[in-house]
Amino acid sequence: DADVTQTPRNRITKTGKRIMLECSQTKGHDRMYWYRQDPGLGLRLIYYSFDVKDINKGEISDGYSVSRQAQAKFSLSLESAIPNQTALYFCATSDPTTSPDEQFFGPGTRLTVL
Amino acid sequence: KQEVTQIPAALSVPEGENLVLNCSFTDSAIYNLQWFRQDPGKGLTSLLLIQSSQREQTSGRLNASLDKSSGRSTLYIAASQPGDSATYLCAAQAAGNKLTFGGGTRVLVKP
Numbered sequence: 519d520a521d522v523t524q525t526p527r528n529r530i531t532k533t534g535k536r537i538m539l540e541c542s543q544t545k546g547h548d549r550m551y552w553y554r555q556d557p558g559l560g561l562r563l564i565y566y567s568f569d570v571k572d573i574n575k576g577e578i579s580d581g582y583s584v585s586r587q588a589q590a591k592f593s594l595s596l597e598s599a600i601p602n603q604t605a606l607y608f609c610a611t612s613d614p615t616t617s618p619d620e621q622f623f624g625p626g627t628r629l630t631v632l
Numbered sequence: 633k634q635e636v637t638q639i640p641a642a643l644s645v646p647e648g649e650n651l652v653l654n655c656s657f658t659d660s661a662i663y664n665l666q667w668f669r670q671d672p673g674k675g676l677t678s679l680l681l682i683q684s685s686q687r688e689q690t691s692g693r694l695n696a697s698l699d700k701s702s703g704r705s706t707l708y709i710a711a712s713q714p715g716d717s718a719t720y721l722c723a724a725q726a727a728g729n730k731l732t733f734g735g736g737t738r739v740l741v742k743p
Contacts, residue, residue: 522675549729558641560721560733561676576730608675612729618664618683619729625675 521545522624524609530630537596539627541609550592551610551621552576552584554603561608567592568614599631634659636724638734646742651709653737655722660700663729667696667707668721670736676721680707712741 522543531537541550548569553561553576563576565584573584581603585593596603606628610621635658645651655665664683668676680689682698682705689696693710709716719738723731 558735560636560638560735561723561731562733563730566730614729618681619725620666620678620681621729621731622678623668623676626673628673 522609522611522622524607524624524627526627527625528628530632531599532632533598533600535599537599537629539594539607539609539629541592541594541624543590543609543611543624545611545613545622546589547611547613547622548589549612549614549619550586551612552582552592552594553608553610554578555606555608555626564594564607596629596631599629601631604629604631634662634724634726634732636722636732636734638720638722638737640737641735642738642740644740644742645712647712647714649712649741651707651712651716651739651741653707653709653720653722653739655705655707655734657703657705657724657732659724659726660703662700662724662726664725665696665698665705666723666725666731667694667705668723670719670721679720712739714741714743717741 551566552564609624612621666681667679680696695708719736721736723733
């Protein structure tokens, strides 16, 4: 079984809809991250959480919100989806007690906003 | 603000040639530099991670070097195979474990 899973893997939605992307991990890591990837731009950090009570904005948080329901679950919400949020979304986890603090990525969610 | 650049954006080589992928970063105050492989429709697979105190890391046919003073890292893939076709991403890790990614180099190895 995959250590970091994301649901759904693909989603097509319409402008204005509220969307939630979910991430679950079985690695026991405290730190979790959400990134988006646009063609040719690499990955950019949306939000990150160092533990259940610690959530921080990343580089491009506008239009997004997150919820850390438990150590193993970190959800990303688009309150009112717009077409320029069409992208590939990745969740990642890491363990700060290890050195180096390497991030492990899920398989991604492809989101299309029409 | 850290900026990471990968040039070229795409590369095509015949099977058997060695691949050289370049990554440059603007802020040398990094904790480590990581190389990833991305296949279409799939997530990121970590290939090599070079800590700031290291100069290179090797795994099989892969070798990655790091020169912090010049803000450069290079990924070498020896004797390329069609199965090496993928997009390769580098990422620089700074304080707070934030990764800054380059745009990637899309590699095609022709049989």
